[in-house]
Amino acid sequence: MQTLNVALGERAYPIHIGENLLSSGDLLLPHLKRKQVAIVTNTTVAPLYLEKIAQPLRDAGVAVISVILPDGEQYKNSATLGLIYDALLQNRCERGTTLIALGGGVVGDLTGYAAATYLRGVPFIQVPTTLLAQVDSSVGGKTGINHPLGKNMIGAFYQPQVVLADTLTLDTLPDRELSAGLAEVIKYGLIRDADFFVWLEQNIGRLLVREPQALAYAIHRSCVNKAEVVAADERESGERALLNLGHTFGHAVENGMGYGVWLHGEAVAAGTMLAADLSRRMGWLSDNDILRMQKIFDTANLPTKAPALGIDVYLGLMGLDKKVVDGKVRLVLQQGIGKAVVTGDYPAQLLRETLQSIEHA
Amino acid sequence: MQTLNVALGERAYPIHIGENLLSSGDLLLPHLKRKQVAIVTNTTVAPLYLEKIAQPLRDAGVAVISVILPDGEQYKNSATLGLIYDALLQNRCERGTTLIALGGGVVGDLTGYAAATYLRGVPFIQVPTTLLAQVDSSVGGKTGINHPLGKNMIGAFYQPQVVLADTLTLDTLPDRELSAGLAEVIKYGLIRDADFFVWLEQNIGRLLVREPQALAYAIHRSCVNKAEVVAADERESGERALLNLGHTFGHAVENGMGYGVWLHGEAVAAGTMLAADLSRRMGWLSDNDILRMQKIFDTANLPTKAPALGIDVYLGLMGLDKKVVDGKVRLVLQQGIGKAVVTGDYPAQLLRETLQSIEHA
Numbered sequence: 142m143q144t145l146n147v148a149l150g151e152r153a154y155p156i157h158i159g160e161n162l163l164s165s166g167d168l169l170l171p172h173l174k175r176k177q178v179a180i181v182t183n184t185t186v187a188p189l190y191l192e193k194i195a196q197p198l199r200d201a202g203v204a205v206i207s208v209i210l211p212d213g214e215q216y217k218n219s220a221t222l223g224l225i226y227d228a229l230l231q232n233r234c235e236r237g238t239t240l241i242a243l244g245g246g247v248v249g250d251l252t253g254y255a256a257a258t259y260l261r262g263v264p265f266i267q268v269p270t271t272l273l274a275q276v277d278s279s280v281g282g283k284t285g286i287n288h289p290l291g292k293n294m295i296g297a298f299y300q301p302q303v304v305l306a307d308t309l310t311l312d313t314l315p316d317r318e319l320s321a322g323l324a325e326v327i328k329y330g331l332i333r334d335a336d337f338f339v340w341l342e343q344n345i346g347r348l349l350v351r352e353p354q355a356l357a358y359a360i361h362r363s364c365v366n367k368a369e370v371v372a373a374d375e376r377e378s379g380e381r382a383l384l385n386l387g388h389t390f391g392h393a394v395e396n397g398m399g400y401g402v403w404l405h406g407e408a409v410a411a412g413t414m415l416a417a418d419l420s421r422r423m424g425w426l427s428d429n430d431i432l433r434m435q436k437i438f439d440t441a442n443l444p445t446k447a448p449a450l451g452i453d454v455y456l457g458l459m460g461l462d463k464k465v466v467d468g469k470v471r472l473v474l475q476q477g478i479g480k481a482v483v484t485g486d487y488p489a490q491l492l493r494e495t496l497q498s499i500e501h502a
Numbered sequence: 503m504q505t506l507n508v509a510l511g512e513r514a515y516p517i518h519i520g521e522n523l524l525s526s527g528d529l530l531l532p533h534l535k536r537k538q539v540a541i542v543t544n545t546t547v548a549p550l551y552l553e554k555i556a557q558p559l560r561d562a563g564v565a566v567i568s569v570i571l572p573d574g575e576q577y578k579n580s581a582t583l584g585l586i587y588d589a590l591l592q593n594r595c596e597r598g599t600t601l602i603a604l605g606g607g608v609v610g611d612l613t614g615y616a617a618a619t620y621l622r623g624v625p626f627i628q629v630p631t632t633l634l635a636q637v638d639s640s641v642g643g644k645t646g647i648n649h650p651l652g653k654n655m656i657g658a659f660y661q662p663q664v665v666l667a668d669t670l671t672l673d674t675l676p677d678r679e680l681s682a683g684l685a686e687v688i689k690y691g692l693i694r695d696a697d698f699f700v701w702l703e704q705n706i707g708r709l710l711v712r713e714p715q716a717l718a719y720a721i722h723r724s725c726v727n728k729a730e731v732v733a734a735d736e737r738e739s740g741e742r743a744l745l746n747l748g749h750t751f752g753h754a755v756e757n758g759m760g761y762g763v764w765l766h767g768e769a770v771a772a773g774t775m776l777a778a779d780l781s782r783r784m785g786w787l788s789d790n791d792i793l794r795m796q797k798i799f800d801t802a803n804l805p806t807k808a809p810a811l812g813i814d815v816y817l818g819l820m821g822l823d824k825k826v827v828d829g830k831v832r833l834v835l836q837q838g839i840g841k842a843v844v845t846g847d848y849p850a851q852l853l854r855e856t857l858q859s860i861e862h863a
Contacts, residue, residue, distance in 0.1 A: 219580060230651040233821070258619070261646060261657040285622060290591040296622040297658060460594070 143361050147280055147300075147368045156279055156304040158360050160353055163190060163268065163307045166197030172302040174264050175237035176203040181225055181252040182243040183212040186270055189313055194243060194268065206232050210248065214401040217247045217287050219295070225255040239264045239302070245271035245318075246278045246405065250296070253284030257299035267301045270310040272322025272356075273406055276329075276363035279304040281371045281381075287400065292392050306364075308356045316442070321406025323348060323441040324387075326359050328413065329366040331434070332383045335479025337362055342433070345440050382483045386473040387413030390447065393458035397450040410443035419495040420475045423487060430478050452496045504722050508641055508661075508729045517640055517665040519721050521714055524551060524629065524668045527558030533663040535625050536598035537564045542586055542613040543604040544573040547631055550674055555604060555629065567593050571609065575762040578608045578648050580656070586616040600625040600663070606632035606679075607639045607766065611657070614645030618660035628662045631671040633683025633717075634767055637690075637724035640665040642732045642742075648761065653753050667725075669717045677803070682767025684709060684802040685748075687720050689774065690727040692795070693744045696840025698723055703794070706801050743844045747834040748774030751808065754819035758811040771804035780856040781836045784848060791839050813857045 142159030157168055178198060182191055187209045195205045208228040210221055229238070240263060242252035249267055256265035269275045285296020311319065323345070330338030340362075341348075347355035367384065374381040391412030395403055403411075417434055420426040438445045450458075459470050471485040472492075503520030518529055539559060543552055548570045556566045569589040571582055590599070601624060603613035610628055617626035630636045646657020672680065684706070691699030701723075702709075708716035728745065735742040752773030756764055764772075778795055781787040799806045811819075820831050832846040833853075 219584070223580070226649060226656060227651070230649060230655060258646075258656050258658055260655060261644065261659055283622065285619075288587055288591060290588070294591060294621060295587060295619050297619055298622055 143357060145361060145364050145368065147364075148372055152300045154301055154303055156306060156364055158275075158306045158357050158364070159308065160357075161307065161309050162305045163193045163310065164197055166201050166203075168305055169194075169198065169241075169266060169303070170201055170203075172264075172266060173203065173239050175235075175239075176201075177234065177238045178203055178241050178266075179206045179208060179229060179232070179234055179238055180241045180243050181208045181210065181248060181255070183210045183248055185212040186244045186248070190243060190270060190310060194241070206234070210251070212247075214247055214287075214395075214405070217251060217400075219286060219288075222251055222255060222286055225251065226259060229255070229259055234259070234263070236260050236263055239266055241266045241268060243268045243270065244274070245269065246274045249274050249278045250284050250293075251286060253278075253282075253299050253301070254286060254296055257284055257297040262299070265299065265301050267304040269304065269306055271314055271318055272311055272360070273318070273325055274322075275306040275311075275360050276322060276367070277325045279306060280364050280367040281384075292396060292400070306360055308353050308360070311351055311356060317404065318406075319349070319351070320442045321404040324406035324410040324413070324438070324443050326363050327437055327441065328384075328386050328409065329363050331413065331475060331478060332386050332473070332481035333370070333479060334362070334366055335477075337366070338433075338437075338478055342437055345437060349441065379483075382471070383473055383481045385483075386475070386481050387411075387416055389459055389470065389472055390415040390455075393450070393455050394447055396458050397454055398448060403444075403448075407444050410438050410441075411445060411447040414438065414445045415447055415495055415499070416472060416474055418498060419472070419487065419491055422491045422494060423474070425474060425476045426478075430475075433478065447499050449500050452493060452500070455496050455499075504718060506722060506725050506729065508725075509733055513661045515662055515664055517667060517725055519636075519667045519718050519725070520669065521718075522668065522670050523666045524671065525554045525558055527562050527564075529666055530555075530559065530602075530627060530664070531562055531564075533625075533627060534564065534600050536596075536600075537562075538595065538599045539564055539602050539627075540567045540569060540590060540593070540595055540599055541602045541604055542569045542571065542609060542616070544571045544609055546573040547605045547609070551604060551631060551671060555602070567595070571612070573608075575608055575648075575756075575766070578612060578761075580647060580649075583612055583616060583647055586612065587620060590616070590620055595620070595624070597621050597624055600627055602627045602629060603662075604629045604631065605635070606630065607635045610635050610639045611645050611654075612647060614639075614643075614660050614662070615647060615657055618645055618658040623660070626660065626662050628665040630665070630667055632675055632679055633672055633721070634679070634686055635683075636667040636672075636721050637683060638686045638728070640667060641725050641728040642745075653757060653761070667721055669712075669714050669721070672712055672717060678765065679767075680710070680712070681803045682765040685767035685771040685774070685799070685804050687724050688798055688802065689745075689747050689770065690724050692774065692836060692839060693747050693834070693842035694731070694840060695723070695727055696838075698727070699794075699798075699839055703798055706798060710802065740844075743832070744834055744842045747836070747842050748772075748777055750820050750831065750833055751776040751816075754811070754816050755808055757819050758815055759809060764805075764809075768805050771799050771802075772806060772808040775799070775806045776808055776856055776860070777833060777835055779859060780833070780848065780852055783852045783855060784835070786835060786837045787839075791836075794839065808860045810861050813854060813861070816857050816860075 288294040391408035394408040649655040752769035755769040
């Protein structure tokens with residue numbers, strides 16, 4: 142087991158990464174304020190892992206309730222959030238009750254937001270069971286829900302007490318979701334860790350066959366990268382925005398296609414290639430950089446072509462994004478592999494050419 | 503104009519108290535991150551004060567949108583919160599948009615919570631237009647909404663940039679709401695400021711006829727008291743709970759009668775007398791203390807008798823309260839005028855006798 146400490150001012154917490162951590166109550170018990178937990182999970186994950194985590198806690202005298210949500214990005218909304226509140230209130234959960242998020246990013250975001258807002262804040266623990274959640278939502282404290290007019294529009298910054306990233310849970314992950322998680326792993330290489338990108342080019346095959354050591358290494362290194370960025374900029378005023386490489390385009394893809402049609406990681410991969418295309422048009426990326434990116438995404442079975450939604454649809458959807466400052470859409474662009482910048486200073490015409498290239502592909 | 507600085511660690515903000523502050527854009531402009539505001543108010547306050555505050559801002563080049571909510575405690579819910587989010591998103595409000603809460607406690611709580619959660623947090627300013635909101639919700643950062651199963655169950659701690667308490671807005675306040683606000687003013691005297699209680703006994707008549715100097719003094723002294731408590735205990739782990747004198751009983755009254763039938767301050771007055779009755783049974787308050795309390799509430803036109811809901815209804819409603827720790831209902835009780843304590847250490851039989859006394863009254 143590897144442990145990484147995420148230091149965020151007065152709030153710091155450990156991430157434990159390894160095999161078969163779920164059933165070790167010892168990793169959770171020291172972090173409970175009282176012996177009362179509510180495990181929030183979904184219909185897919187519950188049959189696989191709910192009892193694995195609940196039983197050792199019960200054995201240690203912890204009162205455990207569970208809240209089982211429908212599975213899917215389309216349920217990351219205020220109605221599902223209401224189901225969590227209802228269950229907590231019906232069970233008279235108090236301020237010392239710890240919420241445990243057992244599942245992927247949707248469960249983590251919903252549960253974290255419920256924890257941030259139930260009784261104005263109760264403790265919370267993340268047990269991410271997808272690669273995406275392990276490398277992304279386990280660091281940074283972003284929680285929230287979607288709104289019909291935009292993704293992640295409602296939310297809070299709220300840090301967990303501890304994160305358990307159990308590589309065994311990835312064994313049951315569908316191939317498509319494993320690939321979607323790899324999109325975010327690759328992103329860390331692209332924005333700030335060229336050596337990691339080279340490691341990924343050499344080891345992507347080991348990750349695809351779910352070799353535990355390779356997975357643990359990639360998760361750990363991804364979390365280290367994310368933690369460094371977040372620690373420097375907890376509230377996303379500056380460097381943290383780099384983590385959104387591919388996300389402005391990607392959110393437009395997810396939103397334009399209807400939430401849930403494309404997986405988040407798939408949209409990010411295609412969005413990253415759009416950002417790369419714009420970066421290349423600006424002279425910041427070489428044709429060879431583009432080829433390396435294309436190749437690693439292809440190998441990871443990720444889409445590199447965005448869907449043809451029409452230029453105006455893209456621009457409209459991108460305009461609603463949180464990264465808008467004074468009406469100007471700021472984008473994360475690359476200046477080589479391993480270096481990204483946030484800028485609103487690109488020719489609008491080149492952005493149109495990039496979006497045009499989708500339609501003509 | 504008097505100014506009080508509320509110091510809360512890294513977050514500090516001023517409260518300006520005085521006559522005719524609303525139309526002075528100068529007090530607001532320095533606190534705007536960008537020249538974009540969304541004023542959230544209700545159908546009662548909008549015709550009286552919306553333009554008074556909006557016009558000077560527009561004159562200074564600020565883009566102003568307004569969100570006008572239905573008026574009433576029964577609208578402090580997730581549906582009304584959704585109206586604010588919808589308006590912000592439809593107007594493409596960004597992270598630099600400041601939300602201004604113009605109204606009473608319901609508008610303040612809803613708007614503060616919307617500000618805490620829209621795009622994971624945007625700046626917010628309070629312009630409370632009721633006495634209750636000026637002396638209570640303007641200090642402490644509590645924001646939130648009700649849930650069908652309990653009051654203020656969903657929320658966040660979130661501090662404003664600045665508070666304007668304009669005594670002129672109290673001129674249009676219905677008598678009943680002025681009295682409800684006085685319940686909270688009197689509370690500060692009861693829990694920690696015996697001298698202020700004596701001042702109130704001597705000056706309650708001046709407050710009832712809305713003499714501006716007396717109002718400003720009472721608002722200022724109330725806010726000083728609350729700020730001292732909150733600064734010592736921002737997250738309500740200890741002393742801050744004293745501010746809930748009368749509230750556990752009072753919430754049961756509000757909830758049991760149906761939100762909106764009793765005003766919050768009315769329920770707090772009756773609840774305070776219930777807490778005082780229990781304190782007297784424990785030998786902590788004298789008969790004379792009770793008479794003084796009875797008299798000041800009577801003079802302020804506040805109810806001192808709680809409604810007969812039945813003992814079990816009271817106990818059930820009190821059990822859902824946030825102040826429950828490990829299943830035991832902790833109450834704020836008095837040990838004399840000017841001194842309150844939080845305790846779960848009272849004989850259950852005496853609590854039943856207190857509740858019984860309502861039924862036989």
